[in-house]
Every structure is written in C-alpha cells, then in structure tokens.
Amino acid sequence: EDWKDRGAAVIVKKEVDASGKPVYRTVKKGVQDFSFGRILGEGSYSSVYLATDRQSLKEYAIKVLEKKHIIKEKKVKYVNIEKNTLNRLTDHPGIVRLYYTFQDEQSLYYVLDLCSGGELLGILKRTGTFDVECTRFYGAQILDAIRYMHSRGVIHRDLKPENVLLDENMHVKITDFGTAKLLPDPRDLSADSGLSGPLSLQGDSRSASFVGTAEYVSPELLMDKSASKASDLWAYGCIIYQLLAGRPPFKGGSEYLTFQKIVNLDYDFPPGLPPSARDLIERCLVLEPARRLTTEHIMNHEFFDGQPFGRDLWRTKAPRLRPYVPP
Numbered sequence: 001e002d003w004k005d006r007g008a009a010v011i012v013k014k015e016v017d018a019s020g021k022p023v024y025r026t027v028k029k030g031v032q033d034f035s036f037g038r039i040l041g042e043g044s045y046s047s048v049y050l051a052t053d054r055q056s057l058k059e060y061a062i063k064v065l066e067k068k069h070i071i072k073e074k075k076v077k078y079v080n081i082e083k084n085t086l087n088r089l090t091d092h093p094g095i096v097r098l099y100y101t102f103q104d105e106q107s108l109y110y111v112l113d114l115c116s117g118g119e120l121l122g123i124l125k126r127t128g129t130f131d132v133e134c135t136r137f138y139g140a141q142i143l144d145a146i147r148y149m150h151s152r153g154v155i156h157r158d159l160k161p162e163n164v165l166l167d168e169n170m171h172v173k174i175t176d177f178g179t180a181k182l183l184p185d186p187r188d189l190s191a192d193s194g195l196s197g198p199l200s201l202q203g204d205s206r207s208a209s210f211v212g213t214a215e216y217v218s219p220e221l222l223m224d225k226s227a228s229k230a231s232d233l234w235a236y237g238c239i240i241y242q243l244l245a246g247r248p249p250f251k252g253g254s255e256y257l258t259f260q261k262i263v264n265l266d267y268d269f270p271p272g273l274p275p276s277a278r279d280l281i282e283r284c285l286v287l288e289p290a291r292r293l294t295t296e297h298i299m300n301h302e303f304f305d306g307q308p309f310g311r312d313l314w315r316t317k318a319p320r321l322r323p324y325v326p327p
C-alpha cells in the first residue's frame with residue numbers, strides 16, 4: 001500500500017491492472033485490519049477488546065456487539081443512537097472518539113479511543129474520596145465535556161462515574177451514548193431552516209421510555225419523564241458530591257427508597273466539606289430543572305475560581321490522586 005494509513009475509515013490500495021496501468025481501490029477497514037488483544041470489559045450487549053491497527057500500530061478499543069443478541073434484546077435503536085451521537089461529538093478531548101464502524105455476518109464493530117486508565121469509579125474506589133484539587137480537575141473536565149455535548153444538542157441522560165473513563169494521561173473521556181437524547185442539531189438550525197421551532201421543543205425533549213441509573217436519575221425523569229439538559233447537571237451534582245464524599249448523595253436500600261430520597265431531596269453533607277463545594281452541589285441538586293445551574297453558571301462558580309477551562313484544562317497534567325481529608 002503506497003498510501004500511509006492515517007486512521008482513515010478507508011484505505012486506498014494501489015494496484016496495477018492487466019496492462020500494468022496503476023489503479024487505486026478504496027476498501028473499508030474491517031476486522032482483518034486489526035489484531036485483537038485482551039478483553040477490556042463487557043457490557044450487557046457488548047464486549048470491548050484492546051486492538052492494534054496492523055498498519056499504523058495505533059491501539060484502539062473495539063466494541064463488538066453480536067447482532068443476534070441485539071435483535072433478541074430489541075436494542076437495534078440503541079445501536080443507531082450510539083453511532084449517530086458519537087458521529088456528532090467528534091472534536092472534544094473529553095468525549096470518547098468513534099473513528100469508524102464496520103460489520104461482518106455476526107457482529108457490529110465500533111473502533112473507539114482506548115481509555116487505558118479505566119473508569120473514574122474504579123480510581124475513586126481505590127482512593128475512597130478525592131481531595132479538592134482532584135475534584136476541581138475532574139469536575140472541570142467532566143463539565144467541559146458536558147458543555148460541548150449540550151452545544152451539539154446531545155443530552156447524555158446516564159452520566160455516572162462508571163461512564164467517565166480515563167485515558168493514558170488520566171484525562172477524562174465520557175462514554176456510553178447509547179441512551180443519549182439527540183435534539184435537532186444546532187449546527188443545522190440556521191435561521192432559514194425554519195427548524196428553530198419553539199424553544200420548549202428543543203430545550204426539553206420528551207422521552208417516554210428511558211430512565212438512567214437509580215442513584216443519578218433526576219427527579220423530573222422520575223416524576224413526568226421529561227429529560228432535558230438540566231437532567232445531566234443533576235447527575236453532575238451527584239458526581240461532584242460522590243468525588244468528595246466517597247458515595248453518591250442519594251442511596252437507599254432499594255431502588256424505590258433511592259427514588260424516594262431523590263424526589264424528597266433527602267440528602268446530607270458529610271462534615272467538613274468546603275463551603276464552596278457545598279454551595280455548588282446545592283445549586284445543582286435543585287428539584288426544579290429550570291432553577292438548576294447551567295454549565296456556564298457552574299464554570300463561573302466560586303468552587304472553580306482560578307480553574308482554566310477550554311484548551312488549557314486539557315493540557316494540564318492530571319493531579320496526583322489524594323483522598324479528601326476534612327480540615
């Protein structure tokens with residue numbers, strides 16, 4: 001192959017025809033272009049493998065879904081949502097990148113960024129809690145990624161520490177978009193498209209079916225099933241609380257008891273939490289979605305005073321992991 005593979009979705013092969021004339025053939029990447037390594041993890045409908053591109057030797061995570069299982073579990077819609085969502089979120093360092101997809105008789109394949117640092121939940125369990133510096137760094141990276149997602153009309157709807165992965169530099173990569181809600185793409189909502197309908201249509205997408213993970217689900221999703229961008233900020237408040245406290249704010253002995261705690265806003269802070277962190281969490285964990293802080297408000301909140309966002313945030317070296325020690 002004269003064409004160096006640059007992680008492109010297709011490879012151009014240079015060959016010669018019978019008369020010796022050079023001809024170029026484009027072929028889509030496929031299973032044979034990778035050497036599959038160990039299993040990185042398993043989902044309900046998927047297995048994720050470490051894989052190396054045979055040409056560029058670049059390492060990826062390849063998520064493999066078995067078609068038979070997807071069809072049996074009626075998850076074909078999920079497959080398309082994950083692909084369409086990831087194709088909308090292509091240029092942010094805090095979102096797992098989908099390079100390309102392909103399929104064979106039995107399976108679907110998603111070639112993704114390799115997140116060799118594992119899940120945020122995993123490192124939180126090892127340290128117990130995060131100190132303020134770590135909470136600010138990871139809180140800022142997660143927020144920066146949410147802000148980008150929302151700007152592209154994507155509501156994640158299942159944000160939680162298990163879905164915040166870490167790359168080789170221990171930087172955040174948000175994953176698991178199969179249950180996301182796609183609003184009309186703001187980039188298509190140019191004035192003349194007439195698509196810029198009533199804001200309520202865009203700001204508050206009705207969702208009859210999906211509910212996230214018990215501890216992080218927002219009260220509005222439990223009460224009347226309407227997910228909006230504010231639902232992601234409720235989950236964000238739960239995550240910040242969990243980084244500092246070592247456990248989520250709403251955790252009952254059963255899912256039902258957890259839901260009761262959520263709709264009654266029944267949670268307490270462990271002693272010694274910094275006042276600015278308490279204030280930030282309190283302003284995210286607000287029952288009325290419209291009264292919750294937005295990503296812009298949170299970036300300007302006192303808890304993040306002096307914390308760079310944007311490019312600088314992604315160039316910063318991840319802080320050493322230290323547990324939170326009350327003063």
Ligand SMILES: Nc1ncnc2c1ncn2[C@@H]1O[C@H](COP(=O)(O)OP(=O)(O)OP(=O)(O)O)[C@@H](O)[C@H]1O
Pocket residue numbers: 040041042043044045046047048061063096112113114115116118119165175176
């Ligand atoms: N890009 C990645 N790099 C490294 N590990 C990954 C990557 N994506 C997923 N994993 C790991 O593989 C496992 C399965 O992930 P996957 O997204 O397929 O299923 P899941 O969403 O975790 O499970 P479920 O579908 O039940 O919600 C998870 O434990 C996850 O940590």
Ligand SMILES: O=C(O)[C@@H]1CCC(=O)N(CCc2ccc(Cl)cc2)[C@H]1c1ccccc1Cl
Pocket residue numbers: 066067068070071076079080083101102103108109110
């Ligand atoms: O949307 C696409 O990029 C293609 C379009 C052509 C195609 O056939 N597929 C697979 C569609 C599909 C979805 C679910 C099952 Cl169980 C089987 C096939 C899509 C696909 C291929 C690979 C991985 C994911 C997807 Cl959605």
